[in-house]
Amino acid sequence: MKLCRFTSSSHHVPRVGLAVDDDTILDLSTAGVDSLTTLFDAPDLVDRVASLASRPLPRVALNTVRLLPPVERQEVWAAGVTYLRSKKARMEESDFSASAYDRVYDADRPEIFFKSMPQKVVGPGAAVGIRADAKWNVPEPELALVLNRRGEVVGYTLGNDMSSRDIEGENLLYLPQAKVYRASCALGPFVVVGVDEATVRGWMIGVRIERGGAEVFAGETSVGNIKRGFGELAGWLCRSQEFPEGAILFTGTGVVPANDFTLAAGDVIQVRISGVGTLTNPVAVV
Ligand code: DO4
Ligand code: MG
Numbered sequence: 450m451k452l453c454r455f456t457s458s459s460h461h462v463p464r465v466g467l468a469v470d471d472d473t474i475l476d477l478s479t480a481g482v483d484s485l486t487t488l489f490d491a492p493d494l495v496d497r498v499a500s501l502a503s504r505p506l507p508r509v510a511l512n513t514v515r516l517l518p519p520v521e522r523q524e525v526w527a528a529g530v531t532y533l534r535s536k537k538a539r540m541e542e543s544d545f546s547a548s549a550y551d552r553v554y555d556a557d558r559p560e561i562f563f564k565s566m567p568q569k570v571v572g573p574g575a576a577v578g579i580r581a582d583a584k585w586n587v588p589e590p591e592l593a594l595v596l597n598r599r600g601e602v603v604g605y606t607l608g609n610d611m612s613s614r615d616i617e618g619e620n621l622l623y624l625p626q627a628k629v630y631r632a633s634c635a636l637g638p639f640v641v642v643g644v645d646e647a648t649v650r651g652w653m654i655g656v657r658i659e660r661g662g663a664e665v666f667a668g669e670t671s672v673g674n675i676k677r678g679f680g681e682l683a684g685w686l687c688r689s690q691e692f693p694e695g696a697i698l699f700t701g702t703g704v705v706p707a708n709d710f711t712l713a714a715g716d717v718i719q720v721r722i723s724g725v726g727t728l729t730n731p732v733a734v735v
Contacts, residue, residue: 450467450468450495450498450499450502450641450642450643451467451468451639451640451725451726452465452466452467452477452485452488452498452519452604452639452640452641452642453465453466453467453468453474453516453517453519453637453638453639453640454466454485454516454517454518454519454521455474455514455515455516455517456514456515456517457509457513457514457515458513460478463517464476464477464478465477465478465482465483465484465485465488466509466514467498467501467502468511468639469502469508471511472510472511472512473508473509473510473511474508474511474514475501475502475504475506475507475508475509476506476507476508476509477501477506479506479507480501480504480506482501484521485519485521485640486521486522486523486694486695489595489597489603489604490597490598490599490695494597494603494642494643495642495643498642498643499643515574516572516573516574516637516638517572517637518570518571518572518635518636518637519595519606519636519637519638519639519640520567520570520636521567521694522567522694523567523595523596523692523694523695523696523697524563524565524566524567524692524694524696525563525564525565525566525567525570525593525608525634525636525696525697525698525699526561526562526563526564526686526696526697526698526699527561527562527563527564527591527610527628527698527699527701528559528560528561528677528682528685528686528698528699528700528701529553529559529560529561529562529701529702530550530553530554530559530560530701531554531559531675531676531677531682531700531701531703532670532674532675532676532701532702532703533554533674533676533703534670534674534702534703534704534705535701535702535703535705536550536551536554538614538705538708539617539618541708542614542617542618543617543618543619543621545618545619545620545621546618546620546621549621554676558685559677559681559682559685561685561686561698562624562625562628563625563629564610564628564629564633564634564699565629565633565634569631569632569634570634570635570636571634571635571636571730572635572636572637572638573635573637573638573728573729573730574729574730575632575635575730576632576730576731576733577609577611577632577633577635577718577730577731577732577733578611578630578631578632578633578732578733578734578735579611579613579712579713579714579732579733579734579735580613580616580626580630580734580735581734582616583613583615583616583627584615584711585613585614585615585618585711586611586612586613586614586711586712587611587612587614587705587706587710587711587712588609588610588611588612588656588658588712588718588720589609589610589611589612589699589701589702589704589705590607590608590609590654590655590656590702590704590720590721590722591607591608591609591610591654591699591700591701591702591720592605592606592607592608592649592652592654592672592675592699592700592722593605593606593607593608593636593697593698593699593700594679594682594683594697594698594700595640595695595697596683596686596687596695596696596697596698597695598692598693598694598695600683600684600686600687600692601683602646602679602680602683603642604640604641604642605640605641605644605649605722605724605725606636606637606639606641606697606725607636607637607638607639607720607721607722607725607726607727607728608634608635608636608697608699608720608728609634609635609636609656609718609720609728609730610628610633610634610699610702611628611632611633611634611635612627612628612633613627613628613630630735631735632733632735635720635728635730636728637728638726638728639725639726641724641725644724646678646679646680648724649672649679649724650671650672650673650675651671651672651673652671652672652722652723652724652725653669653670653671653722653723654669654670654671654672654703654704654720654721654722654723655668655669655670655720655721655722656668656669656704656718656719656720656721657718657719657721658706658712658716658717658718658719659716659717659719660713660715660716661715665710665716666706666707666710668704668705668706669704669721670703670704671703672722674703675701675703679700682698682700683698686698712732713732714732714733714734715731715732716731716732717729717730717731717732718730718731718732
């Protein structure tokens with residue numbers, strides 16, 4: 450079951466939708482569902498959504514709406530170095546920081562960093578940013594866990610953890626600047642609920658980058674290659690911490706372009722997870 454947020458020419462206040470098929474959503478807001486956050490907090494979330502799906506609610510064609518990022522007041526956090534591919538890329542990036550990445554991959558405590566305020570998240574179709582002061586920029590396609598206010602993983606979405614590899618590689622202490630800047634976090638379009646971790650680990654995640662209409666990079670991996678369990682990552686995020694509005698947690702990237710690749714303004718990034726869908730964003734210098 451895939452949930453989304455949208456506006457349309459007749460509804461300027463965000464509404465909640467449920468995908469019926471690839472082209473159509475049910476307008477759940479007509480049944481009184483006014484936020485994803487409230488739905489995620491419901492103890493019977495899956496039954497509730499299944500019951501809404503069986504009601505004769507208005508259907509809306511997807512190509513008539515604007516899909517919004519599926520985040521309301523949730524902070525967005527990110528785990529890193531959770532795939533071997535990411536550890537290897539980070540170690541190549543920097544002699545200076547290589548041992549830190551090597552160690553964190555095997556440590557009990559994962560790398561977790563703050564990524565975005567909810568109001569700064571970029572949705573489907575909007576531009577993601579590359580920093581004007583960075584020379585080596587990449588997208589990071591990532592599965593993102595959706596946590597409710599009790600810290601339970603209630604859904605899965607798709608994210609792009611835009612990153613500046615030269616800034617990150619110069620000094621580990623520059624990580625927040627490499628990761629958190631204007632339009633550096635994209636999410637959407639759907640949150641999938643009612644699936645278990647084993648199913649999600651069977652999904653493929655990938656990215657495709659086009660420049661002037663031609664593919665300049667494509668790669669994918671299995672979500673099953675994530676080293677850590679989803680409950681483990683969510684548990685670390687919620688240690689000595691409260692999220693009264695819930696939270697989003699990126700789970701790290703397992704797809705990294707070759708070291709001679711950098712994004713350029715005008716590129717189009719498609720991040721895809723087989724069970725969720727595709728998140729498409731053009732690139733702009735910010
Ligand atoms: O510390 C580097 C960031 C790692 C990251 O974002 C990832 O592995 O996805
Ligand atoms: Mg990342």
